[in-house]
Amino acid sequence: MTTREQDGAPSAPRPPLLELRQVTVDYQSRRGSVPAVRGVDLTVDAGQTLGLAGESGCGKSTLAMSVLRLLPRSAQLGGDVLLDGENVRDMSWGRLRAVRWASASVVFQGAMHALNPVRPIGEQIAEPLRLHRSTTPGAVRARVNELLDQVELPVARSTAYPHELSGGQRQRVMIAMALACSPRLIIADEPTTALDVIVQAQILDLLSRLVTERELGLLMISHDLSVLAACCERLAVMYQGRIVEEGPSTDVVRTPTHPHSIALAAAFPTVGDPASRLVTPRDTTPDTPPLLEARGVSVTFPGRGGTTTRAVSDASLTVHPDEIVALVGQSGSGKTTLARTLLGLQQPTAGEVRFEGHRLPRSARALRAYRRQAQLVLQDPTGALNPRHSVYEAVAEGLRIHRIPGDETAAVADALNQAELRPPEEFFTALPHELSGGQRQRVVIAGALALRPRLLIADEPVASLDASVRGEILALLLRLRVDLGLSTLVITHDLGLAWNIADRVIVMYQGRIVEEGTVEQVLLDPRHDYTRTLLAAVPEPLTGRAAATPNTTDPTRQEPTDDPTEVTGV
Amino acid sequence: MTTPTSTRALTWQRRGRALRTGWRSFRAQRGALAGLAVLLTIVALAVLAPVLTDESQLGIINTMSNPALAPPSGEFWLGTDENGRSVLLLTWWGARVSLLVGLAATLLSVFIGTFVGIVSAHFGGWLSAVLLRFTDFFLVLPSLVLAIALSTVLSRGVGTIVLAIGLTAWPTTARLVRAQTLTVQARPYIERSTALGAGHGHLIAKHILPGVLPLVFANTTLAVASAVIAESTLSFLGLGDPTQISWGSMLKFAMDSGAVTNGAWWYLLPPGLGIVCVVLSFTLCGRGLETVLNPRLRGR
Numbered sequence: 001m002t003t004r005e006q007d008g009a010p011s012a013p014r015p016p017l018l019e020l021r022q023v024t025v026d027y028q029s030r031r032g033s034v035p036a037v038r039g040v041d042l043t044v045d046a047g048q049t050l051g052l053a054g055e056s057g058c059g060k061s062t063l064a065m066s067v068l069r070l071l072p073r074s075a076q077l078g079g080d081v082l083l084d085g086e087n088v089r090d091m092s093w094g095r096l097r098a099v100r101w102a103s104a105s106v107v108f109q110g111a112m113h114a115l116n117p118v119r120p121i122g123e124q125i126a127e128p129l130r131l132h133r134s135t136t137p138g139a140v141r142a143r144v145n146e147l148l149d150q151v152e153l154p155v156a157r158s159t160a161y162p163h164e165l166s167g168g169q170r171q172r173v174m175i176a177m178a179l180a181c182s183p184r185l186i187i188a189d190e191p192t193t194a195l196d197v198i199v200q201a202q203i204l205d206l207l208s209r210l211v212t213e214r215e216l217g218l219l220m221i222s223h224d225l226s227v228l229a230a231c232c233e234r235l236a237v238m239y240q241g242r243i244v245e246e247g248p249s250t251d252v253v254r255t256p257t258h259p260h261s262i263a264l265a266a267a268f269p270t271v272g273d274p275a276s277r278l279v280t281p282r283d284t285t286p287d288t289p290p291l292l293e294a295r296g297v298s299v300t301f302p303g304r305g306g307t308t309t310r311a312v313s314d315a316s317l318t319v320h321p322d323e324i325v326a327l328v329g330q331s332g333s334g335k336t337t338l339a340r341t342l343l344g345l346q347q348p349t350a351g352e353v354r355f356e357g358h359r360l361p362r363s364a365r366a367l368r369a370y371r372r373q374a375q376l377v378l379q380d381p382t383g384a385l386n387p388r389h390s391v392y393e394a395v396a397e398g399l400r401i402h403r404i405p406g407d408e409t410a411a412v413a414d415a416l417n418q419a420e421l422r423p424p425e426e427f428f429t430a431l432p433h434e435l436s437g438g439q440r441q442r443v444v445i446a447g448a449l450a451l452r453p454r455l456l457i458a459d460e461p462v463a464s465l466d467a468s469v470r471g472e473i474l475a476l477l478l479r480l481r482v483d484l485g486l487s488t489l490v491i492t493h494d495l496g497l498a499w500n501i502a503d504r505v506i507v508m509y510q511g512r513i514v515e516e517g518t519v520e521q522v523l524l525d526p527r528h529d530y531t532r533t534l535l536a537a538v539p540e541p542l543t544g545r546a547a548a549t550p551n552t553t554d555p556t557r558q559e560p561t562d563d564p565t566e567v568t569g570v
Numbered sequence: 571m572t573t574p575t576s577t578r579a580l581t582w583q584r585r586g587r588a589l590r591t592g593w594r595s596f597r598a599q600r601g602a603l604a605g606l607a608v609l610l611t612i613v614a615l616a617v618l619a620p621v622l623t624d625e626s627q628l629g630i631i632n633t634m635s636n637p638a639l640a641p642p643s644g645e646f647w648l649g650t651d652e653n654g655r656s657v658l659l660l661t662w663w664g665a666r667v668s669l670l671v672g673l674a675a676t677l678l679s680v681f682i683g684t685f686v687g688i689v690s691a692h693f694g695g696w697l698s699a700v701l702l703r704f705t706d707f708f709l710v711l712p713s714l715v716l717a718i719a720l721s722t723v724l725s726r727g728v729g730t731i732v733l734a735i736g737l738t739a740w741p742t743t744a745r746l747v748r749a750q751t752l753t754v755q756a757r758p759y760i761e762r763s764t765a766l767g768a769g770h771g772h773l774i775a776k777h778i779l780p781g782v783l784p785l786v787f788a789n790t791t792l793a794v795a796s797a798v799i800a801e802s803t804l805s806f807l808g809l810g811d812p813t814q815i816s817w818g819s820m821l822k823f824a825m826d827s828g829a830v831t832n833g834a835w836w837y838l839l840p841p842g843l844g845i846v847c848v849v850l851s852f853t854l855c856g857r858g859l860e861t862v863l864n865p866r867l868r869g870r
Contacts, residue, residue, distance in 0.1 A: 343765055364769065371767035383758035388780055390581060397776070398766040429580040447766065 015085030017185050017217040018044040018067065018104070024078035025062050025071065036062040038241040039079070046184060049211055049218040051228030051249065053264060054238035055466040056437075060221045061109075063238070064187050067219075068100050083185070101128045105178040107171075109190035114174060115162040121173045122148075122158025128180040147176040151206060167331075168199035175206065185217040186210075192227055196330035196493050201537035204231045223467060226268040229253045230539035237261045260468070267467035269496040271523050271538060278478055278500050279324070289357065290318035291487050292342060292374070292455055296351035299337050311337040313511045314351070319455065324481060324488045326498035326519075328534070329508035335491050338508070339457050342489070343376055355455075372402060375448035379460035381440035385432040391416070391443050392428040398451045411450055418484070419446035420476055438469030445476065449484075456480070456488045462497065474501050495538055499523055507531050592862045602858020605851035612848060616665040627659055628815065639827075639834050649836035651820075652827035660815055661840040667816035668848065671731055672798035678736030679797070680790050683743025688778060690744070691751035692770065702748075705741045713738035714803065721809040728811050735800045743789060747782055754781040784863040791856035795849040802845050817841035 025037040036059040044050045054060045065071050067081055069088055081088040083103060091099065105128075108114040116124060125147055126140050135143075145155045151172040162170055171191060178186050188207065192200040208231050211218050222228050228235055228249065235252040237245040237260060244258040256262045269276030299312040311334040319325050329335045340346040342353055344360050344367045353360045355374065361367055375398075378384040385394050395412045404411070416424035419442040432440055441461065448456060458477070462470040478501055480486045492498060498505050498519060505522040507515040507530065515528040526532045596602055615622075626632050636654030640646060648657040690701035717734035724730040754760070760777055768776075804810055805818025812819070820841040824830065829837040 345761070345764060368767045368769075371765065376762065376765035378758050378762055380758055384762045386757075386759045386777055389776075390584070393581075397763065397768075401763075401767045401769075401772055429584060431584075444762065447762070451766070 015082065016043045016045045017048075017084060018042070018219065019082040019085075020063075020067075020079070021082070022079035023063065023066060023081060025059070025066055026076045026078070027072075028074045028076060033076070035241055036075070037066070040238075040241075040243050042236060042243070042246075044185065044217040044219050046217050047211065047215045049208075049220065049232040049234070051232035051235045052219065052221045052238055053223065053225050053228050053235060053261075055223055055264075055468065058238045059241040060238050061189055064106070064189050064219065064221050067185075067187060068104060068106065069096060070100075070106070098132070101178075101183060102132050102181045103183055104185040104187065105181070105183040107174050107178045107186060107188040107191050109193055115170060117162050120159045120161055121165070125158070125173065125176050125180055128177065132181050143180070144176075147179055150179060150210070151176045166199075167195050168202060171195060171199075171203050172206065175203075175210070179210070182214075183216075185219065188218065188220045190222055191220065193222070193224075197495070197534060197537040198330055200227065201539070204539070207231060224268060224539075225253060225264045225467070226539040237264060263468040263471070267470045269500050271495050271499045271535065276496070276500060277519075278474065279503060288321055290354075291321045291323075291356060292319040292489070293317075293354040293357075294338070294342060294351065295354070297338065297341055297348045297353060298350040299334070299341055299346060300349045310511055312341065312348075315508070315511070315513050316351075317506050317513060317516070319487050319489050321454070321487055322481060322485050323504065324477070324490065324502050325504045325506060326502035327489060327491045327506045327508060328493065328495060328498055330493055330534070333508045334511040335508050336459055339376075339459055339489070339491050343374055343457055344370055345376075368402070372451045373453055374455040374457060375451060375453040377441070377444055377448055377456060377458040377461050380464045381437060381444045382432065382464075384444050385440060387432055389432075390428065391421075391430045391432075391435070394432075394443055395447045395450050398447055402451065404451075412446075415446040415450035416443075418449050418480065419443070421446065436469070437465050438472055441465060441469075441473055442476070445473075445480075449480070454485075454487065456486055457491070458488060459491045460493070461490065463492070463494070477501060495523060495534060507534070596858050596862050599858045599861060601854045602861075605854025605858065608847055609851040609855060612665055612844075612851070613669065615662065616669055619662055619666060623659055623662060625663075627656060628663060630655070639829065639832060639837070641834075642836050648840050649834070651823065651837055652829070657837055657840055660820055661817070661844055664815045664817045664820055664841060665844060665848075667728065667814050668798055668801055668818070668844070671728060671735070671801040671816070672794050672848070674732045675735035675739065675797040675801070676790055676794045678732060679739035680743050680786060680793060682736065683740035684747050684782070684786055686740070686744040687747025688751050688774060688782065691748040691755065692774060692778060705744045708738065709741040709745070711738070714800075717800065717804055718807065718809060721804060726809065726811055728814060731801055731804050731810055734804065734809075735797050739793060739797060739800070743786070743793065746789060747786060750782045750785050751778055754778050788856055788859040788863055791852055791859055795852040795856070798845060798848050798852070802841075817844050 020040055020042045023037055023040045024035065026033045026035050038059075040063060042050065042052075052060050052063070062071065062075070066075075066077055067083065067088065069077070069091075071077065077089060083099060086099075088096070088099070115121070122141075122144050125144050129135065129140050129143055144158055148155050148158060153169060153172050153176070157165070157169070162173070165173065174191075191207065192203050195203060204227065207218065207220070210216060218232070220228060220232055225235070229252075232249055235245075235247065235249045236243050237252065237256075237258065239258070239260045245252055245256060245261045252261060253265055256265050266276075294315060294317050297312055297315045298310065300308045300310045302308055315334075315338055317325070317327070327335050327338070337346060341348050344353070347362065355370060360370060389397070392412055395415050396408055399408055399411055412428070413424040416422075416427055421427045421439065421442050427435075427439075427443075432443070435443065445456075456477075461477070462473050465473060474497070477488055477490070481488065490497065490502060502519050504517065505515075505519050506513055507522065507528065509528075509530040515522055515526065515531050522531060523535065526535060630653045633650075633654040633656075636646070636650055636656075638650060638652050638654050640650045640654075642649045646656045646658070648661065651657055651660065686701055686705060690698040690705070716738050720734040720737065721730050724733065754777065760773060763773055763777060801810075801816065802818035802821070805816045806822045806825075808822055810816060810819050818841075821838065824834070824837045824841075
């Protein structure tokens with residue numbers, strides 16, 4: 001395994017590890033050729049880290065896959081992809097196989113799907129070794145153990161199956177697989193997307209350490225500028241198939257020049273930066289009686305073999321009228337279960353939920369009346385809308401369920417207006433797949449608003465949306481509070497989101513509420529150890545962003561109502 | 571300002587467009603188109619039989635003068651049976667019963683299957699457990715034996731055969747619908763609808779049934795084929811209505827009258843080919859529909 005590292009004799013001007021020259025990729029479809037990448041130049045050298053940022057559909061993954069010619073057959077590659085000075089396009093099939101994994105390897109996004117569920121992970125890490133080197137079984141085992149050690153997994157775990165590992169551990173396995181043949185270039189495609197903040201920080205640390213220790217070149221792809229900034233020296237921002245900005249990470253993040261980079265940078269706020277706080281801080285909680293109150297709520301699920309899983313234990317919280325509360329915790333902390341309990345979609349095993357002082361009924365019929373008061377906004381707007389129903393039907397659904405009298409069309413138009421889908425009539429007949437992600441989330445919100453609720457419970461409302469849309473949806477939530485006096489409970493793993501819009505923060509850890517207070521108290525002066533861990537795990541704060549940079553305002557939107565500063569002023 | 575009626579009209583326009591797109595991709599498949607053409611021809615002929623042919627020639631009394639078991643000739647294109655009846659006429663009229671029983675039995679089994687499948691998947695709990703065991707019971711029961719038992723116990727007739735086939739064919743549909751319902755139910759839009767206050771009726775009518783129906787529809791066309799075969803089998807075994815001519819009963823009479831030993835191929839071949847044609851064209855149409863509804867199957 002050390003042969004490769006040693007035989008790299010230092011010869012005179014070596015070509016860069018990876019060089020892309022005017023790379024284009026077109027997808028052939030029945031509707032003609034669709035350009036995904038249009039003329040990209042990039043270089044990565046040994047020991048260098050390059051971050052490629054962009055929103056979904058900007059062509060960043062296509063570009064990464066073109067390096068190893070892993071593109072589907074319908075894709076047409078143009079330009080030059082030079083790997084160690086050798087053009088990937090001219091490689092024979094055999095040469096390409098040798099180059100894949102031995103010179104460059106990929107850490108795929110979604111470790112659960114990229115691993116074979118029916119084989120132990122040790123076997124899977126050994127697979128590239130067996131394919132690329134004829135070594136003895138003993139040597140393979142030794143190498144697998146060494147790799148597991150490098151990614152900080154206990155060697156004993158090599159016999160584990162993917163489902164027995166946590167998301168972070170699976171991602172480590174993916175990295176071990178990528179390192180197996182000691183490649184000099186690693187392409188990491190959204191390596192931390194499905195992970196929560198704490199695990200994300202660990203994986204990023206691991207990648208950074210491997211790059212420095214082993215002189216690797218790293219091309220990292222992400223939609224999250226803060227992740228890239230924490231891990232990469234240089235950043236390239238991709239937009240509609242082109243690189244629109246490239247430079248040292250700090251420059252791109254602090255003083256972005258292209259409007260799209262500005263929007264991307266703004267979407268990942270810095271906790272503690274007053275500029276990214278979209279609400280005027282309030283010192284005290286309003287002394288009105290609480291709108292929603294949970295007292296000692298516990299939820300347990302029966303597990304296999306008579307065991308029980310306690311998802312929520314003894315949680316108490318309040319949401320006051322005209323207030324935005326953020327419920328923060330990492331995945332598995334029980335925050336979604338608690339939200340479902342607050343909505344009456346899940347019965348608590350102990351404790352009670354009160355709305356305006358009245359205990360939530362248990363019968364389905366009585367709960368229907370409550371559903372008009374409290375509404376849900378789900379994480380993934382694509383899944384939350386029936387693909388067969390038009391926007392009109394989706395928004396009118398609640399009205400029809402509750403048989404609300406009056407002009408249905410006017411009510412639907414009204415709700416769409418409030419969700420800022422204007423003019424509403426143009427959206428009536430649209431189907432969800434014809435809309436963008438942000439528009440879909442607006443339809444979901446409009447569907448909730450049509451019932452004129454007093455409380456909105458939003459479960460990760462922006463987590464599956466693109467960075468530039470994020471700010472718009474948050475501004476909408478804030479404006480709804482101002483215009484309609486709507487209270488919102490936002491459930492999120494994202495502390496930046498809490499800093500953006502919340503009045504108060506509730507931190508949840510392992511089913512318990514560990515800290516509660518105003519945003520300034522909790523995020524700037526955390527008391528509980530877990531809150532500190534969470535805050536520390538947020539990728540390197542992008543502090544010192546130039547004051548001249550318009551924050552969170554997306555410059556591509558011209559409507560004056562979209563300026564969040566206006567909202568905060570109200 | 572758009573009024574509700576025009577919204578509805580636009581929705582129907584959209585559905586019409588979707589239907590046309592579906593038809594276009596159905597039309598692109600040659601096999602499916604051929605199946606549909608054959609099927610439509612057979613159905614048209616079967617429906618128009620009383621108009622185009624002389625029903626009286628089916629009665630044995632009117633055909634006494636004709637030669638028995640005569641090979642095909644200018645007068646009798648497909649020869650005659652042991653009673654001197656035209657085999658062409660018998661095959662023509664036999665299509666009526668075979669198609670009627672096939673369609674009716676399929677409708678019955680698909681109805682039961684869809685109901686059991688949706689109810690067991692949607693409600694869960696003990697109801698689902700009971701329904702599933704019930705389905706399993708029917709699934710392992712040899713359906714032909716059950717159908718024979720049913721048609722011997724009940725009075726002989728077309729209705730009995732429909733009932734016998736319908737009651738034995740539904741478990742596969744139920745399993746299929748249950749699986750599809752479970753998939754649809756896991757979608758977040760079901761949760762959104764529940765949070766909006768939807769009850770079971772709304773969920774099933776607005777979200778689950780529309781999500782399951784395309785699959786059921788494709789399954790139905792495939793099920794008709796097996797129902798036609800089941801009808802022929804039961805009639806061949808002599809469990810059908812003796813007064814009605816079907817392809818299965820024709821084969822039975824052919825066997826009984828010694829057509830096989832006499833080498834009267836013209837008596838055996840037409841009903842057999844009729845069954846093959848109908849089953850094949852239903853299968854081709856069903857596969858075509860499946861491909862239209864599930865674009866992933868295209869090009870395979």
